[in-house]
Each structure stands twice: as C-alpha cells, then as structure tokens.
Amino acid sequence: MALGLREISGEPVIDSENGEELMRVQPGVDIALSNLPRESPGTLYITTKQVIWVSDVDKSKGYAVDFLSISLHAVSRDPEAYPTPCLYTQIETEADDEINSDNSDSESNYVHDLSNIREMRLIPSDPMQLDTLFQVFCECAELNPDPNAEEQEEEHDWIFSADQMEDEEAEEEDYMSHNPTNTLGHSNGHHDLARTILELQINDQRFEDAEEIEHDEKDTHH
Structure with a gap:
C-alpha cells in the first residue's frame, strides 16, 4: 500500500467486498492541503479504511487518504494555528526523508505533488460537527492499527507498563x-x-x- 494523499475523480468508491463500510457523510466541508489555497465547498466521506473529500463545484475533483497513512488527527480551535476551527491531520508520505525542511521554496514547490503533502485540514461549515468528526476518526483509526506497531513493541520490550x-x-x-x-x-x-x-x-x-x-x-x- 502506497502512503500519502492521492487524487480521485468522481464519486467515492467503497470496497465493500473487502469489508470497507461508509461511516459518515458530512456535507459543507472545506479542505486545505499544507500551504496550498483552501478549497471549498465539498463533501467529506469517512469509511472504515479511508477519508475522501469530493468538490461540490467540480465532481471530478477529489482527494483520498487511507487511515494507515494518517499519523495524527486533532481538533484545532486555536486561531493562531489556523484562522478557522478545523480537524487537523498529519499524513505519512514515502518522501518525508527527501524534503529539506530548511528550504521553504523547495518545499513549496514539492508540496504540489500530492504524494508529498503531509498536512490536511478539514473545515466544516458548522464547527459544532468537529467533535463528531473527531470521534469517527478515532473509531476508524482503531480499526486500522499500525502494522509495524507489533514489531516496534518487540524491539523495545524493555519498556515496562x-x-x-x-x-x-x-x-x-x-x-x-x-x-x-x-x-x-x-x-x-x-x-x-x-x-x-x-x-x-x-x-x-x-x-x-x-x-x-x-x-x-x-x-x-x-
């Protein structure tokens, strides 16, 4: 499975044959990817395996990311962090080691490749929906544990409870x-x-x- 964000076209496809289920559909959600301009409006689809956003303006434009690629998600209401309350996520990519964090111009150009985007903000038109979205994210994250977690625990078995x-x-x-x-x-x-x-x-x-x-x-x- 490839890490990172990917572009999709058209309505989201649910792999029901392999047990994927639709958990929530949230209309009226904007999306902001890293330092790219905010895109709106759109509809958010959350399944047991992935997060999908489809533009309401152009149905052929959308993004998807697997929960296995989402390393962190949190509700952000701090205006200093972002002007609008949102659900902030960090995304693991295959090119994390290749980005030079000291070169902002290089990163700005690099981020236009979707596979290298490491931050995604989901901004519902109704901020009251944030806690619900966060809870759904938590439930789906539990359904998709890190496959390397067990190996890491064995490597660090000197850590006690x-x-x-x-x-x-x-x-x-x-x-x-x-x-x-x-x-x-x-x-x-x-x-x-x-x-x-x-x-x-x-x-x-x-x-x-x-x-x-x-x-x-x-x-x-x-």
Whole structure:
C-alpha cells in the first residue's frame, strides 16, 4: 500500500467486498492541503479504511487518504494555528526523508505533488460537527492499527507498563531490605560495585580489630 494523499475523480468508491463500510457523510466541508489555497465547498466521506473529500463545484475533483497513512488527527480551535476551527491531520508520505525542511521554496514547490503533502485540514461549515468528526476518526483509526506497531513493541520490550514498574520497585525494595550492604551497587545496576563495597566493609572491620589487638598488646607491656 502506497502512503500519502492521492487524487480521485468522481464519486467515492467503497470496497465493500473487502469489508470497507461508509461511516459518515458530512456535507459543507472545506479542505486545505499544507500551504496550498483552501478549497471549498465539498463533501467529506469517512469509511472504515479511508477519508475522501469530493468538490461540490467540480465532481471530478477529489482527494483520498487511507487511515494507515494518517499519523495524527486533532481538533484545532486555536486561531493562531489556523484562522478557522478545523480537524487537523498529519499524513505519512514515502518522501518525508527527501524534503529539506530548511528550504521553504523547495518545499513549496514539492508540496504540489500530492504524494508529498503531509498536512490536511478539514473545515466544516458548522464547527459544532468537529467533535463528531473527531470521534469517527478515532473509531476508524482503531480499526486500522499500525502494522509495524507489533514489531516496534518487540524491539523495545524493555519498556515496562506502570504495573510492571511497581512490581519491579517492590522486588527491589524487598531485595535491599534483606541485603543492606548491596543497596548502592544494586540500585545502579552494578553488582561488582556492591561486592567491592562489601569487601571494603569487611576489610575496615579487620583493620579495626587489628588496631584493638595492637592497643591491647601495648597496654599489656606497660
């Protein structure tokens, strides 16, 4: 499956044979792609697999993006971020690594290739619909989990959940309470250091015993 936004022509096609279902149709939605001019008006189609926008002015013009390509979606009501309340999305593309973020002119030209567009804003004429659209996006995103997520979890299996961390801390506290001489070394993960500290403590005790013996011998001679 290719990542990124793609252009479509005509009414949206739903792949019902493979289980794709239409979740919501929202009329009166404008669209803004990256830094390109805002396009309006249009109709938004949200299915279990993709997001489709079709222009009401020119039915042959439209855009589609799979949920697997949408890495983030959020409701934006901050006028400093965008003048109009909208549903903001970030899109993963196959060319992300090729764009030089330090060269704005290059990026401006690059963004005209739809496969390289990384931001999409959906702007309903009724801002009250934003929360509903956001919820539908959340439901569809759950239906399309990242196929690489399981591999990433296996690669980073050293990351513990809160319950696991609590169990680890409890075991460590129990260990330290029964092994007070190992506290410093164990807490830093260096058992050799703990052994060295223990040996130093034993040696210190030996030195103290030697000094006491020497002192007793001197008293005896006197």
